[in-house]
Amino acid sequence: MRIVLHGVRGSTPAPGAAFLRTGGHTSCVSVTVRDESAPRLVLDAGTGLAALTALLGGAPYRGDLVLSHLHWDHVQGLPFFRSGDVAGADVRLCLPAQAGASPSVPGSAAALLARAMSPPHFPIGPDGLAGRWRFDACDAGWLAAGGARVRLADLPHKGGRTFGMRVEADGASFAYLPDHAAGAGDGPAASLVRGVDLLLHDAQFSDAERYWAEAYGHSTIGDAIALAARARVGRLVLIHHAPTRTDDEVDELAAKYAAAAPLPVSAGREGDVLEL
Numbered sequence: 001m002r003i004v005l006h007g008v009r010g011s012t013p014a015p016g017a018a019f020l021r022t023g024g025h026t027s028c029v030s031v032t033v034r035d036e037s038a039p040r041l042v043l044d045a046g047t048g049l050a051a052l053t054a055l056l057g058g059a060p061y062r063g064d065l066v067l068s069h070l071h072w073d074h075v076q077g078l079p080f081f082r083s084g085d086v087a088g089a090d091v092r093l094c095l096p097a098q099a100g101a102s103p104s105v106p107g108s109a110a111a112l113l114a115r116a117m118s119p120p121h122f123p124i125g126p127d128g129l130a131g132r133w134r135f136d137a138c139d140a141g142w143l144a145a146g147g148a149r150v151r152l153a154d155l156p157h158k159g160g161r162t163f164g165m166r167v168e169a170d171g172a173s174f175a176y177l178p179d180h181a182a183g184a185g186d187g188p189a190a191s192l193v194r195g196v197d198l199l200l201h202d203a204q205f206s207d208a209e210r211y212w213a214e215a216y217g218h219s220t221i222g223d224a225i226a227l228a229a230r231a232r233v234g235r236l237v238l239i240h241h242a243p244t245r246t247d248d249e250v251d252e253l254a255a256k257y258a259a260a261a262p263l264p265v266s267a268g269r270e271g272d273v274l275e276l
Contacts, residue, residue: 007048
């Protein structure tokens, strides 16, 4: 698998010279499986989603888009995804079932998404996107998407149902947990990430910021490392960086934690390509 990090910030984009090395776009990851020339699986639709159009060479996107949850920093890129908003696009968007959105109720997933993406909050609703779009509400479990197997599992995080994801393809595996209150206990997270080659995990708060991590339903970096070690993860890449954390601060924190960690730890950056 080829994994590309298109957005690694949490909460809001982070523009400015102090954020260029890490990148300022919010959560979005694309996955290309063996024998495919382009990604057919995208995890989350933060502002980083716009960069996928360049990776596709402007061609229409045809594949799956799986949302971990519906907070703004994970959906804001949807109406600005040019390759998904053209006549030839063919997209299945999967979101966590909740608040009346059910796998058994046609149209309910689009209606839930439209609560944030429709006038007067935004000029168009989900039905205004060009191409062929399907909107599915999903429950926890396995999902076939983009040539891979994706396991969705409920994670503790404030403000709506939130999934962590495990992706398996080509004899490799990785997990994506961008928003996770790991301090609340392992819950399903340990089994979700157990033995993966790579874990992409919430790193919005340092251990010194635990009060705020718990207040906002996030992990500390120490929590992420402890989970990865218990679950025998191959390597940990820290994502969902705080929007106020400068490049120098991200590098300093990553180096500090990596020096004491029992597994390889690094900071994820916008544009990183990870091969499994």
